[in-house]
Amino acid sequence: MPNLLPSQPCPCGRQANKRPLAYAACCGRYLDHFDNAPAPDAESLMRSRYSAFVLERADYLLATWHISHRPASIEFDPGVKWLGLEVRSYRLVDDTHAEVEFVARQKPATGPAVRLHERSRFICETGRWYYLDGDLT
Template identity: 45%
Template sequence: MARRTTRSPQSTATDASPCPCGLPAVYGACCGRFHTGRSTAPTAELLMRSRYCAFVVRDEGYLLRTWHPDYRPSGVEFDPAMRWTGLEIRETTEGGMFHTTGTVTFVARYTHGGEPGQLHERSHFERHDGAWVYVNGTFME
């Protein structure tokens, strides 16, 4: 059973380390700026990338803040045996600076208890109070 974690983010990423989202930038200048609240993601894809990073560093607060309030759970459970190992964006539709909705299809790779796996999902995003938020996702095969 997954253990609920409410502590602060893990120190698996520092401001100077490569960003786990896969973009060629350091964490502090990439997704870290969204996690700290210094900036908000200007596109659905950047929100998707920053949410993936939040799973990597186990930042429950950021995940909840960027979840649409109509669908937001009361908490996020992190499995201590899960390690996220890479993100591949497959497709984006809309989700730009002038859109109100968007989708991002991605593959997130992980190991669980040392065994490799992947999550293939099409995530749905909306603008809520001017900011991009995650609504829900559809698992892909």
């Protein structure tokens, strides 16, 4: 499992004043403190889930996946290098539903780089956002 120092740039690429946010000030606060620091909105949850894939944090991915669509387990492909995340759009549908369109890029251990372009759906229950499902585009 990859390690990341709290002061290193967050894998999700979020910036403030054109500078990358530190992991601890960005997704790290959600990944490392899920029980008492849930992501405040669907975009933050999506970004933190991307960071969880980079860091191979199956615990966080499963905990933030809505129970109606949650897999029993998550396996990570060995040797994958995540190359970046681009959030294309964020739309609050209503108080408890949102959509995030993003492109995530990765390089498998063998073969060419891959783009994952998805329009994801999120639901908020009891003050927590969860990944529901998504459509690949």
